[in-house]
Amino acid sequence: MSTKFSMVAAHSRRPAGEDSIFAINNAAQQAAKVHGADKVVNASVGALLEDDGKLSIIPSVIELLRGLPAVEYAAYAPIAGLPNFLEAAKKAVFRDQTPEGYIEAIATPGGSGAIRHTVWNYSNAGDHILTPDWYWGPYKTIAEEHGRFISTYTLFDENDHFHIEAFCKTVEELLQKQDQLVILLNSPANNPTGYSLSNEEWEAVLSFLKQKAANAEKKITLFVDIAYIDFAGKTNECRSFMKLFGGLPENILTIVAFSMSKGYTLYGMRCGAMICITSNQDVAEEFKAANQFSNRGVWSNGTRPAMTVLAQIFENPDLLKKVETERSILQQMLSQRAAAFMENARKVNLKVCPYKAGFFITIPCSNPEAVTQELQKDLIFAVPMGKGIRFAVCSVPEKQCALVPEKFVKAIAKFE
């Protein structure tokens, strides 16, 4: 806190923060100018890049966007989102794995907006929001912006599986203190670890929550962040866990966050949706009303042209196939990079979090800040986190991914 003159209300006064990822990315770009881009490993960027460092793009999506009639850019979308977009978003999320229950959707700016509405509408001021100890930093920003706190549990057990005991224990503790509980779970292809819960692990999670929901005072909102699902394996296989969200007690509400950022390479268009699954029709209607009100009360409405593009894709099987074919090239590039990293990590005995799929691999270590600095001497730029280092395989060519694990081993050894 500073003694400088301040105009904001007390709850908005914060120590000056710096975006460390931005700073690291800057340092990597400076290094590329000095040493040449091919000498620098910039693993700080959270977007899928081609080997030449350019952003990966699904061309048919951009083509659709450019080809819209003028009015589609110019006109407002309805507050809740274009109806045909909301239908398309449900299809994009569930594909053939639609759970039983009442399902409603509301457009939001990316997945972030969906998190905001969920945190705000389904928890109380001062409540704790639950995430694993490995989590995407902005979860904390969103919680703090809205006067909530983050509580964490250990994500992995000693066998590198989902730590169900740690999860249950923390849920238990929080439910002793609060009636509303929002649980944020980013799976499959978790950011930052690349972990995906198995269906058995999902079943264990839900079975425990059902037990807790026997207390009718408790209201549990399970928020499933699937930002990376289109890079998490076979379309229906990696969505099969969604069927499990059917038939839950009425005081467990599941909300799935859809985003066009990664799966449709439309990061810059800010288009997503929040989709609820509930066994109680009142809860579904309340979801629609409350989050539509919040849309109007926060950002008014969403980006219409992106909505129309998604609607077009899911109204035309040929278009969908084209998008999927183009996306599969990106998926393959990504999984080859990850495979190269993982294979070499095994060879040199580098301990990594149990990666299944997605944009990031995480290397747990002590002293992540120092290790990250040490790696920069080898022109490797990665992101230090609380208990390890996030390496963005999404933004690093396969050849470099293969060479990096050995460097990690050496850098980590220096500080152990």
Add this chain to the structure above:
Amino acid sequence: MSTKFSMVAAHSRRPAGEDSIFAINNAAQQAAKVHGADKVVNASVGALLEDDGKLSIIPSVIELLRGLPAVEYAAYAPIAGLPNFLEAAKKAVFRDQTPEGYIEAIATPGGSGAIRHTVWNYSNAGDHILTPDWYWGPYKTIAEEHGRFISTYTLFDENDHFHIEAFCKTVEELLQKQDQLVILLNSPANNPTGYSLSNEEWEAVLSFLKQKAANAEKKITLFVDIAYIDFAGKTNECRSFMKLFGGLPENILTIVAFSMSKGYTLYGMRCGAMICITSNQDVAEEFKAANQFSNRGVWSNGTRPAMTVLAQIFENPDLLKKVETERSILQQMLSQRAAAFMENARKVNLKVCPYKAGFFITIPCSNPEAVTQELQKDLIFAVPMGKGIRFAVCSVPEKQCALVPEKFVKAIAKFE
């Protein structure tokens, strides 16, 4: 409130509301199908339409948007907004009327996002936000979403000027109860009345606020919503009041909301900015930090392609001229419609709010709901408000604008 099963937290429980403007617009469209579009006056739409009912568009803006390289749609913008967009937004807002002081900008989704951040960061929970009695409905939605209340003062005195006494009295009352005061003022071309404060009226407002700011405990944020400024008169003339925001005490912060929705006909792209003017550098830096944090904590970042379009326009004088030339056709169409309405209102002695410019004319009357219903018998669809009826000259052809005042007189007479 209902007895239905509910999952949301207590602060998000609300009686089911209906969007009345949406319902009226629907009714107008139904009537057009039955009676023919040329027989129906649909004055419910808050966007500028051509005489044939199609959305008015500035073609060169759409052309720029369509012509961007793919990466401009695909890539994220920085959290605070693209730097060249923020510079362009300042130019678009101030033109040659930049006030003295520290000026910073943060990108937001339209003007709505700017209101949200201002209300959240510059007032406390439970505070009252000040607006005139004629105000855009979503001001209330935004306040309520964030646990604030709306307080109003009478906008017009008996001479149809800004009611400075009413304004001062309400500011006085609120500052006795709270230290943080956010004042929302939509001028020039106020929605719904079309009123613009004169520079003398602005001076009176600021002179009073300066007086109140002598109490260093009080922190006053003056939020100026200029959504319709590009339809409010000559470029620099209608911006000349902005010079007055220079040299204010450090505990008066001015925030101007910029939006690309109306002036650039990009409603559907959700791009705007909040721009601060302050005499204290700390306040400007805090503005940047707090609202960037809020961006990350609410919707993450903004619509990049729209930002790039604005940057291009203000980096190229020929492009700017082209946009302005195309916009001037729309401005002329709008002012002819308004002139036709006002001229005929005078002829038939219809009392209207003192319209200066903008999308809407408001007719004060008792029993606005009943009068609106009565007008629908003549196939005139307008929006009832608390103390009158909003007629959207922006969406009604000149010929119809000329015929409507007489119908208003008759309908109002029925209920007086």
